[in-house]
């Protein structure tokens with residue numbers, strides 16, 4: 001393999017940055033230091049005034065996915081090529097096939113496709129739609145033998161992928177037993193079904209119906225539910241694509257309560273918004289349809305970026321799931337049939353640099369953490385990935401922080417004919433991208449090799465996620481030592497009839513629900529309201545019940 005030397009740049013890791021040269025040999029980082037000698041025959045990359053950072057890890061992609069009746073525009077080749085063009089050197093794709101196909105078979109199908117076509121390294125998350133013995137067995141094999149440490153469940157897509165709460169809890173428990181990470185798509189699928197019916201009844205068929213039928217509260221409720229389940233089980237939980245302020249707030253609150261919750265915003269949610277659903281152009285509007293939807297509150301992207309900067313949100317993906325306009329058009333007369341998904345695999349790094357670092361919200365080290373290192377830690381592949389250190393994989397991006405890029409579907413490398421960031425100019429551009437020790441992007445020239453990407457196994461029990469869980473599991477609840485109760489115990493077989501005891505007819509023949517007090521008076525918790533003006537205890541003497549002067553004074557008006 002050709003050796004490389006990156007000369008004179010500023011190495012940026014998640015924890016510090018420093019001036020250094022980086023020597024790469026056989027796909028690995030061989031040495032890091034100032035003024036290193038250039039080995040014979042090595043190619044030199046001038047990184048003066050540039051940043052040398054770990055290549056991005058996109059935690060959430062859907063390449064080569066058959067979804068809502070049609071296959072994504074980007075497959076493993078075009079998708080990973082575009083990823084590299086944008087400075088991302090590893091993707092994590094969802095195994096999401098027809099749920100009738102056993103999970104293990106789904107895994108083999110995806111692995112074969114990716115190994116043949118991917119140009120950068122890849123890992124997988126598996127999806128689980130229900131729980132039974134077969135699923136349990138497959139989860140065990142996937143996590144113990146096949147290198148999968150994450151399982152996603154959909155709380156939405158009713159009758160397609162949606163899992164019920166009882167099974168969701170079982171999968172969480174199984175994940176915990178295996179040291180895997182339960183991930184959730186958090187939206188309330190039942191409420192979405194109601195929302196879609198309601199919106200259609202109003203005659204709304206266009207893409208705005210997508211947003212209107214999936215309001216923020218539907219996302220926030222499911223996010224809160226998933227975090228509550230995790231909290232009660234002392235399990236970690238990973239919330240994919242946090243799209244709204246209130247869902248993000250649920251993640252923040254969960255963290256404050258001590259739940260091990262990992263929140264993943266995506267490029268789309270960090271730089272554009274749901275006002276596009278109201279655009280007069282159907283193509284434009286439908287091009288933004290994804291789930292959960294972008295929010296029509298224009299301050300949401302900035303809010304999500306704030307939380308990404310302060311640590312409440314942890315890492316970033318794209319949910320890259322692209323459909324061309326003629327595919328989106330499957331829903332031209334019914335918004336609920338528009339294939340869900342948007343682009344981002346190529347755009348994410350630039351978008352986050354611009355909206356995160358260029359705005360002063362985060363420093364370059366935090367940028368590295370949220371685009372690469374934290375993903376490597378969460379999925380247990382750090383410091384092989386996500387780090388510029390001796391022995392780490394040579395997945396590196398030489399970054400120009402000042403250069404700008406104007407995004408357009410005409411010039412991007414994603415196979416889709418639409419880009420949600422069309423015409424937007426962002427600061428921060430990859431000048432050189434190195435994948436597995438090879439230069440694959442240099443000044444806009446892309447030289448990738450189909451099938452060169454390797455499958456990266458993600459081992460169970462990542463410390464970053466599980467160390468707190470393990471400690472807490474050892475903290476046992478202790479009982480209170482006390483003298484046993486020796487007094488009488490009521491005999492349940494010898495009770496007066498409950499109905500006779502509790503329901504007392506009033507003079508109208510209606511029933512009050514509470515028994516008399518010990519002194520024989522009406523229980524004040526019981527309503528004394530009667531339309532007839534009569535009270536069931538009218539015959540008993542009561543302390544003054546007539547109010548001559550009502551609060552607020554006597555009225556002399558007519559009313």
Ligand SMILES: NC(=O)NCCC(=O)O
Pocket residue numbers: 062185289290291292319321340341342
């Ligand atoms: N997100 C989306 O709109 N499409 C991909 C499937 C999913 O993740 O929900």
Ligand SMILES: [Zn+2]
Pocket residue numbers: 060062319321
């Ligand atoms: Zn997704």
